[in-house]
Amino acid sequence: MHGVLISLAVASAALADPQELPRRPAVHRAAVISLHGEVDDTMLEAVKRRAAAATAAGADLLVFDIDTYGGEAIAAMDIGDSIFFLQNTYTVAFVSAKAISAGALIAMSCNEIVMQSGTEIGDCEPIFASPTGGIETAPEKMQSPLRSKFRKFADRSGVPTAIAEAMVTKELGIVRVRFDDEASDRVHYFSVKEAEGLSSERRDHIAEKEVVLEPGRLLTVHADEAKRLGLAREIVKNRDELLGLFGVENRTAALEYDESFVEKLSRFLQAYKFLLFIVGVIGIYLEFKAPGFGVPGIVGIVALTLFFASAYVVELAQAWEIALFVLGILLLALEVFILPGFGVAGIVGIACLLVAFYGAGNRYFVPDPSRDSYTFELDHLRTWVLEFSASLLTIFVLGALASKFLPQIPMFKRLILQPDSARGFAASTTSADLRPASTPAPGETGVAITTLRPAGKAQFGHHRVDVTAEGDFVAAGEPVRVLAVVGNRIVVKKEKPIA
Numbered sequence: 001m002h003g004v005l006i007s008l009a010v011a012s013a014a015l016a017d018p019q020e021l022p023r024r025p026a027v028h029r030a031a032v033i034s035l036h037g038e039v040d041d042t043m044l045e046a047v048k049r050r051a052a053a054a055t056a057a058g059a060d061l062l063v064f065d066i067d068t069y070g071g072e073a074i075a076a077m078d079i080g081d082s083i084f085f086l087q088n089t090y091t092v093a094f095v096s097a098k099a100i101s102a103g104a105l106i107a108m109s110c111n112e113i114v115m116q117s118g119t120e121i122g123d124c125e126p127i128f129a130s131p132t133g134g135i136e137t138a139p140e141k142m143q144s145p146l147r148s149k150f151r152k153f154a155d156r157s158g159v160p161t162a163i164a165e166a167m168v169t170k171e172l173g174i175v176r177v178r179f180d181d182e183a184s185d186r187v188h189y190f191s192v193k194e195a196e197g198l199s200s201e202r203r204d205h206i207a208e209k210e211v212v213l214e215p216g217r218l219l220t221v222h223a224d225e226a227k228r229l230g231l232a233r234e235i236v237k238n239r240d241e242l243l244g245l246f247g248v249e250n251r252t253a254a255l256e257y258d259e260s261f262v263e264k265l266s267r268f269l270q271a272y273k274f275l276l277f278i279v280g281v282i283g284i285y286l287e288f289k290a291p292g293f294g295v296p297g298i299v300g301i302v303a304l305t306l307f308f309a310s311a312y313v314v315e316l317a318q319a320w321e322i323a324l325f326v327l328g329i330l331l332l333a334l335e336v337f338i339l340p341g342f343g344v345a346g347i348v349g350i351a352c353l354l355v356a357f358y359g360a361g362n363r364y365f366v367p368d369p370s371r372d373s374y375t376f377e378l379d380h381l382r383t384w385v386l387e388f389s390a391s392l393l394t395i396f397v398l399g400a401l402a403s404k405f406l407p408q409i410p411m412f413k414r415l416i417l418q419p420d421s422a423r424g425f426a427a428s429t430t431s432a433d434l435r436p437a438s439t440p441a442p443g444e445t446g447v448a449i450t451t452l453r454p455a456g457k458a459q460f461g462h463h464r465v466d467v468t469a470e471g472d473f474v475a476a477g478e479p480v481r482v483l484a485v486v487g488n489r490i491v492v493k494k495e496k497p498i499a
Contacts, residue, residue, distance in 0.1 A: 021158040021233065022111045025090050027246040031059035031255035032094075032239065035079075039071030039102040042267045044079050050257040051082070055089060059255055061246055063092045064110060065239070070101025073126050073142070077149055080109035084153060094242055095119045095232075100220070104167050105146070108153040114242050115223040115232045122220030124150075124167045143169050160189040163229050166219035173215035180207040189229070262313050269310035277357065278394050280304035284329075308360050317360035324359075328352030439465065440482045445495055448474045458492060467492045 031054035035043060047064075054062055064083065070076070083091055083106065093099070093107035095115040104124045107113050115121065126138035126146060150164035166172050173192035178184070179202070190198075192215050198206075212229075213219055226232035236242045248254055259267075269276065283300020308325065311317035331349030440446060446460035452469035458480050459465075467490045470483055479495035 022090075022156065024112075024246065025060070027061040027090070027248060029057070029059045029255070030061040030063060030243060030246065030248045030253070031057070031257060032063045032065055033257045034065045034067075034259060035103075035106065036065070036067045036259065037267070039068055039076050039079065039106070040267070040270070041072070041075050042263065042270055043071070044075050044082070046259065046263055047079050048082055051086060051089075054255055054257060055086070057255060060089055061092070061248070062086070062089050063094050063239070063242065063254070064106070065094050065096050066099045066103050066107055067095075067097035068100065068103040068106075069098065070103055070124075073102060073146065076102030076105045077145070080105050080149060080153065083109040084156070092242070094239060095121055095223075096239070101125075105149060105153075108150055108157065108159065108164060110157070112157055112233045113159075113226070113231060114234045114236055114245070115226055116239075117223055117235055117237060119223050120220060121226055121231065122167045123218045125170060125218050126168070137170075159231055160229070162189040162191045162194065163219065163231055165191065166213055170218045171215050173211065173217075174213035174219065176208070176210045176212050177206055178208040179205045181205045266310045266313055269306055273307055273310065274390075276303045276307040276310075278398070280307060282398055308356075311360045321356045321359040324352045325356035328356060439485060440490065442482050442484055444482045446480055446482075446492075448476055448478050448480050448492075451476050452480075452492070458490075465490055469493065 033047070033050045033054065035047065037043070051062060062083075091110040093110040093113045095103075095107060095113065097116070097119055099107040099119075099121040101124050104121050107121060113121070124146065126142045127135050128138055146168045147165045150168060151161050153159075154161045154164040162172070162174055166174050175190045175192055175195040177188045177190060177195060178186065179188070189212075192211070195209070221229065221231065223232060223235045227235050234242070234245060236245070243249070243254060280300045280303035283296045283298075283303060285296075285300075287297035287300060304325075308317055308322050312319075312322065328349045328351075331345045331352065335346035335349060440460040440463070444460055446458045448456060448458045448467075448469075449464065450456040452458070452467065452474040454469035454473060456467065456469070456474075456476075457464055458467045460482075467480070467482075469480070470491050470493045474480055474492075474494045480492040481495045482490060483493050484491045
């Protein structure tokens with residue numbers, strides 16, 4: 001996101017707006033909560049968790065140490081609401097380095113903003129990646145709820161609403177106005193359109209008027225400018241000086257809630273969650289194609305475990321979602337290896353997996369702190385459907401390539417089932433004297449008596465046995481040849497007729 005710095009001729013002693021600044025309460029215990037890095041759902045859950053822990057420990061002053069270039073707009077709005085609706089606490093946004101984009105929205109949700117000297121805040125214009133690969137400004141439909149959040153937060157903290165909205169929509173501009181029928185140190189800030197819409201009576205009392213931000217530019221300011229505009233209430237040298245404003249001697253007297261190693265690891269893994277999903281599914285797919293249990297299955301299980309665990313440890317996934325995933329895998333295994341054809345078990349299994357994958361790492365029903373109700377996150381669902389569809393396409397392409405080319409690579413030959421002419425299974429399979437009489441030998445031919453998708457039944461001589469087809473599905477009545485006998489698993493392949 002982009003923005004500009006503005007120059008101001010407003011004296012630092014001038015009041016920014018007629019609104020009353022919130023009165024600072026007497027503080028008994030302070031807590032500092034760090035909000036550093038990208039704003040996302042992981043940060044949202046961390047804010048809720050740390051704020052609850054701090055208030056449970058008796059903290060009535062929560063200082064949110066903000067250092068971020070922004071992130072997800074929806075996550076930022078939910079973080080802002082979770083801070084705004086905190087009960088029995090006074091909240092301070094401490095901009096220790098930068099509060100850009102989503103960080104500015106989070107800062108505005110606090111009772112007041114205190115900035116460290118030399119820091120910046122602003123530029124919360126929502127943007128998105130265009131189909132052509134560029135970056136475009138989000139439409140009014142997205143800007144409007146953001147401006148609403150900024151107005152709501154500004155009304156409580158005493159920040160001029162025009163200043164707040166100018167961080168979201170660049171077309172507004174800012175005009176500073178002083179009226180001759182008010183105190184000389186009282187100034188107002190309007191958008192350019194609001195200033196033009198003043199009544200003739202009010203326009204007659206304008207003593208000073210200055211455009212401080214031209215339309216077409218986003219508001220991004222450093223600490224001194226933020227103080228003069230009434231956006232920041234104080235400028236301090238460090239956190240200790242901020243705590244001193246509330247009678248807290250130094251940071252050692254305050255509770256500290258920094259990002260833990262587990263949260264950092266979870267944030268890293270969540271950034272690559274769809275890669276973990278792709279690797280996990282491909283690993284399981286290759287394991288179904290391979291005899292016994294080996295490397296693909298291990299890799300697939302590890303990837304899917306990390307997929308769910310990274311969300312579970314930071315409360316983005318619940319135990320029921322993991323249980324639903326396990327149930328889906330079991331139902332699919334039942335459909336593949338035991339039940340012929342594809343029926344209810346397979347359909348229910350796929351449904352379980354889809355719900356589990358969506359639930360892990362996504363917020364679906366979100367509580368609205370302002371009223372006793374829940375809203376469904378449609379925007380998250382739309383984003384997930386696009387990402388999930390792209391992942392499925394990737395899985396399909398990579399799975400097809402793996403099935404075709406991995407058998408040609410010497411180090412992978414044992415991981416993928418090969419035609420018997422390429423492998424010589426007889427020497428590695430169960431010897432004839434240890435194999436039950438009903439078990440066909442490698443190379444023996446028979447007939448599929450059910451459709452092999454890939455599991456089903458085939459008849460060899462007078463014996464019917466459970467088999468698993470390698471490669472394409474085999475229709476009932478078609479000839480098959482035994483490729484391998486691994487333990488009690490019989491692997492067959494469709495027998496091509498001889499011309």
